[in-house]
Amino acid sequence: MNRADNVIDVQGVTKTYASGALQVEALRGLTFTIARGEYVAIMGPSGSGKSTLMNVLGCLDRATTGTYKLDGIDVSQLDDNQLAEIRLKKLGFVFQGFNLLARTDALRNVALPLFYAGMPGKERERLALERLTEVGIGDRARHKPTELSGGEQQRVAIARALVNDPAVLLADEPTGNLDSKTSGEILALFDGLSSGGRTVIVVTHDEGVASRARRILRMLDGVIISDTPT
């Protein structure tokens, strides 16, 4: 596999927080790559640095040192606006708490990234409906989050994450708020996305969730302690 096919290329990335007088090293020099189409789980206990890594990979935060190339673009030195642009075009987020806009129906929630991309309203809604149908809840498009079950809400969130056709889908404990049956459905959806060629990264501490991925990165104290295929 040549390097150009690596959608994520992390080289010697560190992240240091100043917590009062104390310097907290959340990431201590990570180097790894993720190829296009891979399905990777990042695991680790609380404080292992997996959330920090997730933020860096998701371009919500910058590495202190090292380089991070996303889809061939070195994002280590980009400013806030450029990072926003990368998040808009290259990344899709799925959160544990769904994070849908309340009082806003599913369709408009899904269309939100397209709004920031400056797409006209009609086109936005057409694409959003397409995505909702893909994740199996096209018929719930006009329902507000409060009228949807947890599983349905997470499907809306996944549709929103995919609506910009991102290079990487980042999911942070995507089944954390769901019962086991619904979790199974969501994980099946991720399986389907992965087999469809989508690059999926799931951050979790649930072995069951991680086992669905094809590769597991285990972290502890800011370093990767193992990198194994499942």
Added chain:
Amino acid sequence: MLAYFIEAARVLLANRTRSILTIIGLVVGVATIVSVQVAAQGMAGAVSGIFKGTNANTFFVFPKSTQGNVVRAALKLSDLALVQERVPGVVSVIPFSRRQTVVDAGHQRVRLRFGGESDKRFSTSPLAAGRTLNADDIATAAAVCVISDNAYTRLFPGASSPQDVVGSSIYVGSKRYVIAGVLGKTKIDTAALGFDVSNDVAIPYTTFYNTYQRGSSFFGISVLAAQGADLKSLETQTQALLTQVHGAQYQYFDFGFFAKTINGFFSIVGLIVGAVGAISLVVAGIGIMNIMLVSVTERTREIGVRKAIGARSSQVLLQFFIESLLLSAFGCLTGMLIGVGLGVIVNKGFIAKISGVTGGIPWLEVIAIAVGFATLVTLVFGTYPAYRAAKLDPIEALRYE
């Protein structure tokens, strides 16, 4: 850009109660200022309308009340001719003569404004029937009169037309006057404003003098200037002439001065209410800022989500700024409409009832006030909350509970 307005409108509509409560202060503030503006315009229109009803070329001269020798200052019949001869541009000079008196028309006895006038008309009311006073009436001190529409309706409630009463007689005390003419409706009843410029029953000033003023001095003189004459210059010339002749001091007065005083009074009222309104708008603006700050705090997670999915800080700023803008624009628009409504009610219900003149609505000023305040309030009080929203760190914001 339009999409931002739609998005902001959706957010505000989703929080309808809060949005309405937020703008109430603004609505009240703008409504106050606008209604006073509209009422002041109505008043100005009424004042100028009132003075259209009288001859603007009229002025009055009378002795200053603050001088020692009032006897020397007293004006006499000889002064009339003197002023008319010596001050070029003066058309007519008559004694200032007006009294409230009971007029008897047989069946009706009514208190009316009764006074002497000249054949040169000081009033601009139209003639409805008969004729106005003529030079013969003046020269012969005839016992004739011209009555106003007010006098006509009150003295002759049964008459079918003004023409019917021409030639009939009315009595003031024991003195009989034949009605020579009836004037038409004046739209403006100036008496209701506390000053009058016309008589209900006008007889020749010579008759009035002979009957009621002979042997006594009169209070002042009314002067009618030629059309286009420089009133100010005539006033000072007349004043100087009388001072020279009598060795006393005189003052003069015209309706332009009166109008200026009234308008000045209303512009001061406008200023005071404007200042109070401006303070209430500052308070209203702080209210909007407060609610927007609460809204930013409440929606921290939402802002985090928006940023995570790719909204730039400037886009978040714009979104919140437009929410403030819509709030204050809607508030100011509502306030403007309510203010115009109230102003019109005051104009139609009070000012027009008194003056007979309805002032126009100063749309330009009113819209300028509304737009100006909306812009100001948004810029001053909407910027900070929007800035707070924009500078939120997405990671922190997403973690916010």
